[in-house]
Amino acid sequence: MDIERHDYDVVVIGAGGAGLRAAIETRSRGLRTAVVCKSLFGKAHTVMAEGGIAASMGNVNSRDDWQVHFRDTMRGGKFLNNWRMAELHAKEAPLRVWELETYGALFDRTPDGRISQRNFGGHEYPRLAHVGDRTGLELIRTLQQQVVALQQDDQARTGDPESGLRVFQECTVTELMTSDGAISGAFGYWRESGRFVLFRAPVVVLATGGIGKSFKVTSNSWEYTGDGHALALRAGASLINMEFVQFHPTGMVWPPSVKGILVTESVRGDGGVLRNAEGSRFMFDYIPEVFKDNYADDEAEADRWYADPDANRRPPELLPRDEVARAINNEVKEGRGGEHGGVFLDVSSRLSAEEITRRLPSMHHQFRELADVDITAEPMEVGPTCHYVMGGVEVDPDTAAASVPGLFAAGEVAGGMHGSNRLGGNSLSDLLVFGRRAGLGAAEYVGGLAARPEVDDAEVTAAARRAEAPFGTEGGANPYGLHAELQQVMNDLVGIIRKADEMDDALDRLGDLGRRAERLSVEGNRQFNPGWHLALDLRNMLLVSECVARAALLRTESRGGHTRDDHPSMEPRWRRSLLVCRDTGSGVEVTEREQQPIRADLLALFELEELRKYLTEDELPAS
Known part of the structure; x- marks a missing residue:
């Protein structure tokens, strides 16, 4: 060869x-x-x-x-x-x-x-x-x-x-x-x-x-x-x-051809605010207890921060991404979203048109060319996107x-x-x-x-034969159709909000997709053949998707980018646990392993009361 x-x-x-x-x-x-x-x-x-x-x-x-x-x-x-x-x-x-x-x-x-x-x-x-x-x-x-x-x-x-x-x-x-x-x-x-x-x-x-x-x-x-x-x-x-x-809270939602394209967080960093379809600045309703001391709970205080960032608490639009994404998801789910299923990010009410085009030139160009929206004069409709x-x-x-x-x-x-x-x-x-x-x-x-x-x-020859296999399979699955099914399964069942029964369903479907992926059919030859490229990529996507679904099913808490509707709170016990994925050759095995304790001098950088929100009692430093 x-x-x-x-x-x-x-x-x-x-x-x-x-x-x-x-x-x-x-x-x-x-x-x-x-x-x-x-x-x-x-x-x-x-x-x-x-x-x-x-x-x-x-x-x-x-x-x-x-x-x-x-x-x-x-x-x-x-x-x-x-x-x-x-x-x-x-x-x-x-x-x-x-x-x-x-x-x-x-x-x-x-x-x-x-x-x-x-x-x-x-x-x-x-x-x-x-x-x-x-x-x-x-x-x-x-x-x-x-x-x-x-x-x-x-x-x-x-x-x-x-x-x-x-x-x-x-x-x-x-x-x-x-x-x-x-x-x-x-x-x-x-x-x-x-x-x-x-x-x-x-x-x-x-x-x-x-x-x-x-x-x-x-x-x-x-x-x-x-x-x-x-x-x-x-x-x-x-x-x-x-x-x-992580589901970035602000991706484009319209038109469908650009759905998911990132809207940079610097829009919010430079003063952009989030509103629902009713015009309400809803993020004040979603400040978690662990962040109450750091984020403003009314518009007047939040707006003062832009003039003097040292004087008061930050606007809730600047919460970590997981918090903002869940808030947007919930507003849309409860019927307060926009026409295209997002919420509205407005920077034009705080910055002049000249400042927007200077600070956010890519965003201005992106929305004007792709969505026919002038962000210097109107808000952007945005929603969470896998990031x-x-x-x-x-x-x-x-x-x-x-x-x-x-x-x-x-x-x-x-x-x-x-x-x-x-x-x-x-x-x-x-x-x-x-x-x-x-x-x-x-x-x-x-x-x-x-x-x-x-x-x-011999290992090289075997790798070449595995890569060529889709050309020798007749009547197998179409890689484009299989990829679309995989994306739908992950989006619907292992997305931003997760439940045990849905992830069990996802694993069953992933297993079926994996079996079908063993018999993918590709037409033509190896010269610039996108269908063949996707067939090889699918092997990787299916393996990694199984890791995500299996680990998400095992972690029975909500933490960061992992939200369990059936286990909505963050559990200190799970802070000590890593979930480790390995390939057994016949599937993914996920095991739990204890996290390495944080060094004492680094723990000393935090207030004891804050550490209590995250750590178990035996992990806390001696008072």
């Missing part, structure tokens, strides 16, 4: 913020590094992160520091976060933002010339470094430029394109190769030609993003089919926290190493950092902090190898 082959020290799968930052790190440490991306280089989903990068630089409020950022992150994740990851993230995020500036990023500035920072939900102080509402695009542009510069340097220095850092775009990885339980490479195919390709390397860094295309309404782009999660599972790694799926998965590959917080030797993960594909709910803006700083740490961990692992694991040719 004719298979293209390449040899590298490190293969990074994914060219978003985490993947590019990991590749820059491994290349800077002398390792031959391949970046393999499913889409075109520069088109990673990171560009859709619009609001900003959360980092406690204190440029707008000098009282902000890493301890406050750590507290906010733990509160947002309802204390299920891996506390070490949250600590490293809060401490290192400012360094990564300043580093990005040295690479050439052009941030918005304060009047005295420092990097500007804006308000965002769940953050106590203005903390998000931003470039209008196109921050993710600037982050990718900057890292991409750095990668291109390094490639040109390698080429000029050696004349060999594979001597340093190289990008392989429009290439999908379908299997990770292992030898005696350790990573030995990655197998995939070129999307245009369908030709197979093998990357031999002792290290793979997963930076593939999320799972959103398993859901019918999502802000995620077409690449987000759970590839990295599934690759890790099949290689023998474990996933944690897969029950926690982010907090669960992912279980990794060591310091090195980003998974349990499989040679496997690392960073960004959305890695679990632990965000606990049960991610704060807006923490995703971009997460990419930078743990992308770098994954690169460092990979370099240290390669340096400690006595010999490189060898790829088994």
Whole structure:
């Protein structure tokens, strides 16, 4: 069988913020590094992160520091976060933002010339470094430029394109190769030609993003089919926290062709308010008890905050995303939604048209072109959309190493950092902090190898045959129809509000879909065949969807992005428990494991009364 082959020290799968930052790190440490991306280089989903990068630089409020950022992150994740990851993230995020500036990023500035920072939900102080509402695009542009510069340097220095850092775009990885339980490479195919390709390397860094295309309404782009999660599972790694799926509260709801496209949280951070169809600013009715001390309970107090953020409590529109999404969902469910099934987000009553087009240029353009709505003069109709998965590959917080030797993960594909709910803006700083740490961990692992694991040719042949199987099946299921069924099942039965009987039904249906997916039929040949691409992606989506449903059924409480209608309260016992998913070869096994206790000096950053809301009595510090 004719298979293209390449040899590298490190293969990074994914060219978003985490993947590019990991590749820059491994290349800077002398390792031959391949970046393999499913889409075109520069088109990673990171560009859709619009609001900003959360980092406690204190440029707008000098009282902000890493301890406050750590507290906010733990509160947002309802204390299920891996506390070490949250600590490293809060401490290192400012360094990564300043580093990005040295690479050439052009941030918005304060009047005295420092990097500007804006308000965002769940953050106590203005903390998000931003470039209008196109921050993710600037982050990718900057890292991409750095990668291109390094490639040109390698080429000029050696004349060999594979001597340093190289990008392989429009290439999908379908299997990770292992030898005696350790990573030995990655197998995939070129999307245009369908030709197979093998990357031999002792290290793979997963930076593939999320799972959103398993859901019918999502802000995620077409690449987000759970590839990295599934690759890790099949290689023998474990996933944690897969029950926690974040539904961003504000996605477009009209027209149907754009349903789910993200409306950045910076609209609310810059003063946008939420109203139902009756004109009521309903978020005051949905402030949870644990947040009562921090959020205004009437419009007058909330409005004063915009003039003097230090003087009083924040507007409830700036509650963490899970709280806002549930509130919107309930308003619509009780009949107070708009014509198209959403609520109304109004920024025009607080900002001038000039300010809106300056601060929110992408939002202004998006609604004007796609929905015929001028947000400088009328409100946007918005609703919850599947946005982010907090669960992912279980990794060591310091090195980003998974349990499989040679496997690392960073960004959305890695679990632990965000606990049960991610704060807006923490995703971009997460990419930078743990992308770098994954690169460092990979370099240290390669340096400690006595010999490189060898790829088994029989394993390569088997991977190729599995990829080609849909072409040899007659009378099987259509991948497009099966995908639509999967999305409907996840949307209806494992969505924003969950019940035991519905998830039992979902698991039965997922089992049936899985059996049918074993006999998918694809017509034509391997040359740019989208039906074949989807058939291979479905294998990943079904595996990851089963993880979400099984973990959600086992966790009998409501916490963060996981809401159980039949178990509506948050239970302190569950704070101590992680649900761990493994692939048994015949399905997903989910087991419960105790969470590592939080270090005492970090607990001391919180008031005892607040800790009582989250922790069991035996976890509380001695008074």
